[in-house]
Amino acid sequence: MVVTAAAPYEAQAPGITQIALGVAAHESGFTATAQNPSSSAAGVMQLLSVTQKTMGVTNPLNPTQNINAGVQLLAQYYATYGNWTTALYAYADGPGAVASPGYQPSTMAQQFASSVQSGSVNGFSISSILASLGISTPSSTSSDSGTLLGLATDTADSSSFAQSLGLSDAQLAIGGAVLGLLAIVAVVS
Numbered sequence: 001m002v003v004t005a006a007a008p009y010e011a012q013a014p015g016i017t018q019i020a021l022g023v024a025a026h027e028s029g030f031t032a033t034a035q036n037p038s039s040s041a042a043g044v045m046q047l048l049s050v051t052q053k054t055m056g057v058t059n060p061l062n063p064t065q066n067i068n069a070g071v072q073l074l075a076q077y078y079a080t081y082g083n084w085t086t087a088l089y090a091y092a093d094g095p096g097a098v099a100s101p102g103y104q105p106s107t108m109a110q111q112f113a114s115s116v117q118s119g120s121v122n123g124f125s126i127s128s129i130l131a132s133l134g135i136s137t138p139s140s141t142s143s144d145s146g147t148l149l150g151l152a153t154d155t156a157d158s159s160s161f162a163q164s165l166g167l168s169d170a171q172l173a174i175g176g177a178v179l180g181l182l183a184i185v186a187v188v189s
Contacts, residue, residue: 001063001064001067002017002020002021002024002044002067002071003017003021003130003133003135005020005067005068005071006020006021006071009071009072009074009075012075012078012079013074013075013078013079015084016071016074016075016078017130017135018119018126018127018130019074019084019087019088019116019117020045020067020070020071020074021124021126021129021130022115022116022117022118022119022121022126023045023070023074023088023091023116024044024045024067024070025121025122025124025126026112026115026116026121026122027041027044027045027046028043028044028045028046029122029124030044030124031044032044032061032062032063032066033061034046035061040052042060042061042066043057043060043061043062043063043065043066043067043070044063044066044067044070045066045067045069045070045071045073047060047066047069047070047073051069051073052069055069055072055073056069057069073091074087074091077090077091077095080095081098084113084117085113085117086098088109088112088113088116088117089105089109089110089113091112092105092106092108092109092112092113093105093106093108093109
C-alpha cells in the first residue's frame with residue numbers, strides 16, 4: 001500500500017518510496033491502528049489531528065487514507081525543501097518550525113531523519129521489503145543525506161548480522177523477505 005501510494009510521486013520526489021516505507025516503519029511499525037498516547041498522532045504514518053484535517057483524512061486508522069495523506073505530505077515537503085533531510089525535519093518538527101528564522105532541528109527530528117534514511121528502521125530492511133516485491137532500489141535517495149539505501153549497504157550489514165545469528169546470508173534474506181511481506185499484509189488488514 002505504501003509503495004502504491006508513493007509511485008505517482010517518484011518522478012517529482014525521487015526516493016519517496018523508500019522514505020515513505022521508512023516513515024511507516026519508524027512511526028508505527030506498519031501498524032494501521034497505532035496511536036500515540038501523548039499526542040493526537042494516529043495510523044501508519046502517525047498523522048497529527050491538525051494534519052489529518054488539512055489533508056482531508058476522515059479516519060486516521062484507515063490505512064489507505066492515512067498512507068495516502070502521509071505520502072502526499074512527504075512529497076509536498078520534498079517539493080518545498082528540495083531534499084529529504086529537511087523534508088523529514090518538517091514531518092517531525094512541523095513546517096512552521098522549519099520555516100522559522102534560525103531553525104535548528106530538534107534532537108527527535110534529527111534522529112527521525114537519520115533513522116528513516118538509514119534503510120533499516122525498527123528491524124525492517126527497506127531494500128529487502130522492496131526486493132521482496134520485485135522493486136529495485138537506487139543506491140541513494142538523495143545526494144544531501146550521504147545515506148545509502150541500496151542493497152550494497154544492507155548486504156554488508158546483514159552479512160555480519162547473519163553470521164552473528166549462525167545463519168547464511170540467503171537464510172537471512174529469506175527471513176527478511178517474509179517479514180517484509182508480513183508487515184505489508186498487516187497494513188492491508
